[in-house]
Amino acid sequence: MSTPRHVYLVDGSGFIFRAFHGLPMMTRADGTPVNAVYGFTTMMMKLLNETDADHVAVIFDAARKTFRSDIYPAYKANRPPAPEELVPQFPLIREATRAFNVPAVEQEGFEADDLIATYATQAVALGARVTIVSSDKDLMQLVGDGVEMMDPLKGRAIAAEQVVEKFGVPPDKVVDVQSLCGDSTDNVPGVPGIGIKTAAQLITEYGDLDTLLARAAEIKQPKRRETLMTNADMARVSRELVRLKRDVPVVEPLESFAKRQPAPELLAEFVREQGFKSLSARLGGGGATMPKIPAPKSATSALPPTAAMAPAAAPDKIEYELVTSVASLDAWVAEATRAGIVAIDTETTGLDALRAELVGVSLSTAPGRACYIPVKHSPAEAQGSLLLSDPGAPESPKILPRDVVLEKLRPLCADPSVLKVGHNIKYDLHILNRAGLEVAPIDDTMLLSYVLDGASHGHGMDELAQRHLGHSTIKFADVCGSGKAQITFDRVPLDKALAYAAEDADITLRLHALLKGRLLAEHMVTVYETLERPLATIVAAMEREGIKVDSPALLALSEEFGARMAELEKDIHALAGHEFNVASPAQLGKVLFEEMALPGGKKTKTGQWATGADALEELALQGHALPARLLDWRQLAKLKSTYADALVAQINPDTRRVHTSYSLAVTTTGRLSSSDPNLQNIPIRTEEGRKIRAAFVPEPGNVLLSADYSQIELRLVAHVAGIEGLKQAFRDGADIHAITASQVFGVPIEGMDPSLRRRAKAINFGVIYGISAFGLAQQLGISNGEAKTFIDAYFARFPEIRDYMERAKQEARDNGFVTTLFGRKVYVPDINAKGPLRAFGERAAINGPIQGGAADIIKRAMIRLPGEIAAAGSKARMLLQVHDELVFEVPEAEIADTTALVKRVMEGAAQLDVPLVVEVGTGASWDAAH
DNA sequence: GAGGTCACG
DNA sequence: GACGTACGTGACCTCG
Structure with missing residues (x-):
C-alpha cells in the first residue's frame, strides 16, 4: 500500500444535480432518463484518462437526515424533492462508478461534503495534494493548503483566487462569511439583510465572526449594528451548519482509494447497457477510426483544450536562489547562455512601465530552477526579514549595485543566440530599455496563449499557471497587500520577494515549453511568428515615444x-x-x-x-x-x-508627453486596445470634440502625419466573401456607398438623392456587423419591414454575401471559432447557445474574419514600417494606432518622402482581390492631419 | 462594483 | 408571433 501523493475526491452528489440541470435530457431505449449518467460517465472517462492522481473516490450523500438537522431542524427542509427524471439516475451513477472500478463512498448520517472534508484533511496530513472535483461553494472552505477544487463541467480549477472572487475572502474565512450571509437554498439563516458583499467586508475588517460579533457595537451603520447584535446567535448556528466536519469517523479508509486497474469489460458493458453509442465506439474502436465524442456541454466544447484536470508534471524539486554576489550572477548568466533560453521577469515599483523603477530581475533556466537578483530593496526590510527568519545566518546579504547587475545582464539580453522569454514581455522591454538594455530575441507566453486560445479565457500568468500547470502561484497581493495598505515591491522582504519573483520566471519558462509546443499542432505558428511576436517590440517603441x-x-x-x-x-x-x-x-x-x-x-x-x-x-x-x-x-x-x-x-x-498603453492580448478579434489613457477614442465626430483632437501636436519643426485605410473592412468583405459586384466597384475606385446605392436601388449615381447613399452606407456597415433588419431599421430610423426590403435587395444584387454569412456561422458552430485570412482564430463562445445569445454569436462569427482580418493587415504594416523608415534614413516615428489609422511624427523636411513610404507599406501589407487604399494627411495637429 | 452613458473604429 | 439585436473597445459618473 503506497502513501497517497495526489488524491481525487469526486463530489458525486453535487455532480448529479449539476449534470442533470446542465445537460439536455436524453433517455435510454427503455425510457429511463440518463442525461446525468451520461455526463458523469464522460466526465469520469476524461478525468481518469488525464489525471496523475494515485487515489480516487467518488463520494455521495447517504441520507437526508444528518447531524445538522439536530442543530437546526429547518436545515435543507425547503429543498424540493428530486425531480422525477433524476430519481432513477442515482443508482445508475453508483453503478457507473463501480464500472470504472472506483470506490463509491457514502456514510449514513453524513453529507458527502463532510466525508470529503474528512478525507481531504487526512490526505493533507499525509503530505498529499488533494483535488476536489466539484463546483459546490460549500466546499470552497477547504481550498488551500494543498487542496484545490476543479469544476468538472467547466473544466476550470477553483483555487484560492476563485474563492476570493466568489466570496470576497480567502478560503479560511469562507465559513465566517457564509455564517453571516446564510444560504437560502439550504435554509441556512445567516443574518437578515447581509449578503456576500457586506459579509466579506465585515469579516475582512474584523478578522473573523467571533471578533465581529464581540465588537458589533462599534459598527457605524445603525441598522447593520442592530441586526448583527440581535441576530448574533443566528450567525453562530449558521456557522455550525456551514462548517464542514473534518473528523467524521470514516468507515472506508483513505488507503482503499488507491487507484485500481481499470476493468474495460465492466465499463464497456455498462456503457452498452445505457445505450451510449458514441462512448461504446470510443471504448471499442481504434484511434484512427474513433468517431468524435460529442462533448457533454456545447458551451465547453467550443473552448480550447485545457490541461487543468491533468496538471503537467511538476518539477521534482524547486530551487530558487537569491543572487547577491557577482560570482553567483556570473554563474546564472553563463547557465542561461549555455541553455540558449531564459525566462526573464522584472519587478518594479509600479504598473506604469514608463515611470516604474527597476527593483529586481528574475531568471529561470529550467523547470523549478530560478533566481532573483534584487537591485533596489529598502535596506531595513531587506535585513530584517532574513534575520528574523534565520537569526543564525551570516551577515545579511548586500544587494548588488544596480549598475553592476545591468552590465552583467547586458550581453545576455542582447545575445542573439539566447531566447528571452517573458510573460507580457512588452512591460519588461520598457523597464530594461529604459535601463539602457536591448532585449532580443524574445518570446512572450501571454501572446502565445492569446494566439492559441483567443479571448476564450484570460492570459494572466496566475490564470495560465492554474489552467495549464495546475499550480497556484503566489499572488502579488500576498506579498504586497492590496488597497491602501499596498506596498511597492522594493519594500518586500527579500525572502518573500525571492519566492514570488523567482516563481514568476519559473512558471513563465514552464508555460513557454507547453504553449510553444502547441503552436505547430494547432497551426498557429504563422500568426504568432509573423504578427504577434514582432509586434511586441514595435508597440513598446510606440508607447515609449508617446505624443x-x-x-x-x-x-x-x-x-x-x-x-x-x-x-x-x-x-x-x-x-x-x-x-x-x-x-x-x-x-x-x-x-x-x-x-x-x-x-x-x-x-x-x-x-x-x-x-x-x-x-x-x-x-x-x-x-x-x-x-x-x-x-x-x-x-x-x-x-x-x-x-x-x-x-x-x-x-x-x-x-x-502622454504615453498610452496598448493591450496586445485582450480583444476577441485581434485588434489592439488602448488605455491609460485610451488614445483610440479621441473625439472627431463633432466640432467641439475636434478641439480636443487639435490639442495633439508635434514638436516644433515636425508635423503629425495620419494615414488611414479607406474602407478596409468593406474591402475585406468583398475579398473574403468573393462579392464580384463589390470587388469591381473597388477596382473602379469610385464612391463605394454611392455605387452600392446605385446597384441596390437601381438609380444612376449622377444626381442621386443623398439619402439613398446614406442608406446604402448603413447597409454596408450592417453587412460588416452581421446585418439584421432590426439593427438597420434602428440605425436608419425606418420600419423593420422597410429595412428587410433593403437587405433583400442587397442580397439579390450581391448574392455571395449570403453564402459567406452561412459559411461563417457553420465554421463557428463546427469549431467554436472562425478564422481570418491570416489564420488568426476568433473564438465565438455563444454560437451554440440556445437563447438570444446565439444571435450575438452568429453576428460575431460574421464580423470576426472581417474585423480580425483588418487587424491582421494593419499589424503587418506596423511591423514593417519602423524598419523601412529607418532604412530610408528618416527620423519619422510611429506614435499611435487607431484600428485602421497610424499616426506619425515627421520632420517637416521629410513630409513628402514619409507620405509616400507609409502609403506604399500600408497598401502593400496584404494582397487582396481588391486594392488597399491609404489616405494620408499632415498638419500641425492630429485634427489638422485629417 | 454594476449599470448607464458615450467617446472611437 | 414574441424575443431582443447591429461588431469591437475603455473611461467616467452615480448609487446601493
Missing part, C-alpha cells in the same frame, strides 16, 4: 467647457423647477418622465428610465428644451472629464 499634447490649450478648453456646463446646468434646473444632479440618469429620468410627464419614456432592462442620447434626441425633436440642454451638457461633461482634464493629468513629467 505631445498642448496642455495650455486643454486647460483652456476645460475652463470653457466647465463654464458652459454651469450655464446649462442653471437652465436645466430652472426648466425642471428645482435643482438635481444632472449627471445622474436616475434623477434625470424622474424629472423627465415623472415630474414633467414627457411622453414616450422607456425603461432599461433594470427598470430605470432610459435617458440615453437617442431617447433625449427624440424628446428634443419634439421641442422640449430640457433634453436638448442636457444633451449639450453631457457632451461637454464627457469632453471635459474624459479628455481635457484626464489627458493633462496623464502627461509624463519626464517626457512631457
Whole structure:
C-alpha cells in the first residue's frame, strides 16, 4: 500500500444535480432518463484518462437526515424533492462508478461534503495534494493548503483566487462569511439583510465572526449594528451548519482509494447497457477510426483544450536562489547562455512601465530552477526579514549595485543566440530599455496563449499557471497587500520577494515549453511568428515615444467647457423647477418622465428610465428644451472629464508627453486596445470634440502625419466573401456607398438623392456587423419591414454575401471559432447557445474574419514600417494606432518622402482581390492631419 | 462594483 | 408571433 501523493475526491452528489440541470435530457431505449449518467460517465472517462492522481473516490450523500438537522431542524427542509427524471439516475451513477472500478463512498448520517472534508484533511496530513472535483461553494472552505477544487463541467480549477472572487475572502474565512450571509437554498439563516458583499467586508475588517460579533457595537451603520447584535446567535448556528466536519469517523479508509486497474469489460458493458453509442465506439474502436465524442456541454466544447484536470508534471524539486554576489550572477548568466533560453521577469515599483523603477530581475533556466537578483530593496526590510527568519545566518546579504547587475545582464539580453522569454514581455522591454538594455530575441507566453486560445479565457500568468500547470502561484497581493495598505515591491522582504519573483520566471519558462509546443499542432505558428511576436517590440517603441499634447490649450478648453456646463446646468434646473444632479440618469429620468410627464419614456432592462442620447434626441425633436440642454451638457461633461482634464493629468513629467498603453492580448478579434489613457477614442465626430483632437501636436519643426485605410473592412468583405459586384466597384475606385446605392436601388449615381447613399452606407456597415433588419431599421430610423426590403435587395444584387454569412456561422458552430485570412482564430463562445445569445454569436462569427482580418493587415504594416523608415534614413516615428489609422511624427523636411513610404507599406501589407487604399494627411495637429 | 452613458473604429 | 439585436473597445459618473 503506497502513501497517497495526489488524491481525487469526486463530489458525486453535487455532480448529479449539476449534470442533470446542465445537460439536455436524453433517455435510454427503455425510457429511463440518463442525461446525468451520461455526463458523469464522460466526465469520469476524461478525468481518469488525464489525471496523475494515485487515489480516487467518488463520494455521495447517504441520507437526508444528518447531524445538522439536530442543530437546526429547518436545515435543507425547503429543498424540493428530486425531480422525477433524476430519481432513477442515482443508482445508475453508483453503478457507473463501480464500472470504472472506483470506490463509491457514502456514510449514513453524513453529507458527502463532510466525508470529503474528512478525507481531504487526512490526505493533507499525509503530505498529499488533494483535488476536489466539484463546483459546490460549500466546499470552497477547504481550498488551500494543498487542496484545490476543479469544476468538472467547466473544466476550470477553483483555487484560492476563485474563492476570493466568489466570496470576497480567502478560503479560511469562507465559513465566517457564509455564517453571516446564510444560504437560502439550504435554509441556512445567516443574518437578515447581509449578503456576500457586506459579509466579506465585515469579516475582512474584523478578522473573523467571533471578533465581529464581540465588537458589533462599534459598527457605524445603525441598522447593520442592530441586526448583527440581535441576530448574533443566528450567525453562530449558521456557522455550525456551514462548517464542514473534518473528523467524521470514516468507515472506508483513505488507503482503499488507491487507484485500481481499470476493468474495460465492466465499463464497456455498462456503457452498452445505457445505450451510449458514441462512448461504446470510443471504448471499442481504434484511434484512427474513433468517431468524435460529442462533448457533454456545447458551451465547453467550443473552448480550447485545457490541461487543468491533468496538471503537467511538476518539477521534482524547486530551487530558487537569491543572487547577491557577482560570482553567483556570473554563474546564472553563463547557465542561461549555455541553455540558449531564459525566462526573464522584472519587478518594479509600479504598473506604469514608463515611470516604474527597476527593483529586481528574475531568471529561470529550467523547470523549478530560478533566481532573483534584487537591485533596489529598502535596506531595513531587506535585513530584517532574513534575520528574523534565520537569526543564525551570516551577515545579511548586500544587494548588488544596480549598475553592476545591468552590465552583467547586458550581453545576455542582447545575445542573439539566447531566447528571452517573458510573460507580457512588452512591460519588461520598457523597464530594461529604459535601463539602457536591448532585449532580443524574445518570446512572450501571454501572446502565445492569446494566439492559441483567443479571448476564450484570460492570459494572466496566475490564470495560465492554474489552467495549464495546475499550480497556484503566489499572488502579488500576498506579498504586497492590496488597497491602501499596498506596498511597492522594493519594500518586500527579500525572502518573500525571492519566492514570488523567482516563481514568476519559473512558471513563465514552464508555460513557454507547453504553449510553444502547441503552436505547430494547432497551426498557429504563422500568426504568432509573423504578427504577434514582432509586434511586441514595435508597440513598446510606440508607447515609449508617446505624443505631445498642448496642455495650455486643454486647460483652456476645460475652463470653457466647465463654464458652459454651469450655464446649462442653471437652465436645466430652472426648466425642471428645482435643482438635481444632472449627471445622474436616475434623477434625470424622474424629472423627465415623472415630474414633467414627457411622453414616450422607456425603461432599461433594470427598470430605470432610459435617458440615453437617442431617447433625449427624440424628446428634443419634439421641442422640449430640457433634453436638448442636457444633451449639450453631457457632451461637454464627457469632453471635459474624459479628455481635457484626464489627458493633462496623464502627461509624463519626464517626457512631457502622454504615453498610452496598448493591450496586445485582450480583444476577441485581434485588434489592439488602448488605455491609460485610451488614445483610440479621441473625439472627431463633432466640432467641439475636434478641439480636443487639435490639442495633439508635434514638436516644433515636425508635423503629425495620419494615414488611414479607406474602407478596409468593406474591402475585406468583398475579398473574403468573393462579392464580384463589390470587388469591381473597388477596382473602379469610385464612391463605394454611392455605387452600392446605385446597384441596390437601381438609380444612376449622377444626381442621386443623398439619402439613398446614406442608406446604402448603413447597409454596408450592417453587412460588416452581421446585418439584421432590426439593427438597420434602428440605425436608419425606418420600419423593420422597410429595412428587410433593403437587405433583400442587397442580397439579390450581391448574392455571395449570403453564402459567406452561412459559411461563417457553420465554421463557428463546427469549431467554436472562425478564422481570418491570416489564420488568426476568433473564438465565438455563444454560437451554440440556445437563447438570444446565439444571435450575438452568429453576428460575431460574421464580423470576426472581417474585423480580425483588418487587424491582421494593419499589424503587418506596423511591423514593417519602423524598419523601412529607418532604412530610408528618416527620423519619422510611429506614435499611435487607431484600428485602421497610424499616426506619425515627421520632420517637416521629410513630409513628402514619409507620405509616400507609409502609403506604399500600408497598401502593400496584404494582397487582396481588391486594392488597399491609404489616405494620408499632415498638419500641425492630429485634427489638422485629417 | 454594476449599470448607464458615450467617446472611437 | 414574441424575443431582443447591429461588431469591437475603455473611461467616467452615480448609487446601493
